[in-house]
Amino acid sequence: MLCQCPEAFVRDYHRALMGRAEDAVAVGLPTTPERLLADLAVFAQRGYAIQRERIDRGAGGVAVPLKVPRGHRTAVLGVVLPVEDMADAEVPTVVQTLRVAGHGISRALGAL
Numbered sequence: 564m565l566c567q568c569p570e571a572f573v574r575d576y577h578r579a580l581m582g583r584a585e586d587a588v589a590v591g592l593p594t595t596p597e598r599l600l601a602d603l604a605v606f607a608q609r610g611y612a613i614q615r616e617r618i619d620r621g622a623g624g625v626a627v628p629l630k631v632p633r634g635h636r637t638a639v640l641g642v643v644l645p646v647e648d649m650a651d652a653e654v655p656t657v658v659q660t661l662r663v664a665g666h667g668i669s670r671a672l673g674a675l
Contacts, residue, residue: 565599566607567628567637573600611658612639615646623649627661630669640665 565573577596593599606612615623626641640661649657669675 564628564637564639566603566612570600573603611661612641613649613654615649621646625649625654625657625661627658627665629665629672630674631672632674635672640668 565576568576574596577592577599580592581594593602610627612626613623617623622643623646624641624643626639629638629640631638642657642661644657666675
């Protein structure tokens with residue numbers, strides 16, 4: 564969701580979490596806002612976000628953005644999987660499944 568937020572919001576979010584060190588460590592937050600913005604740029608360019616063992620040992624996640632009606636908050640659709648089910652060769656299938664489901668959700672919301 565942060566990929567869809569203005570840079571000022573991302574910087575404020577980073578600053579707030581870094582102020583609570585245990586929260587920042589818990590989510591594997593990059594240590595600088597510039598690094599977080601760079602990570603988000605990669606996710607936005609790629610069209611999905613992926614992380615492995617950043618929050619929970621043995622688990623990872625994949626998420627895709629959803630289109631929402633104008634004026635609504637941003638939204639994403641994601642899954643949490645055991646990291647052993649997240650081999651690089653398997654990620655495209657997960658991403659495509661999320662995109663198909665996300666398209667249906669966006670259509671149901673009236674965004675398409």
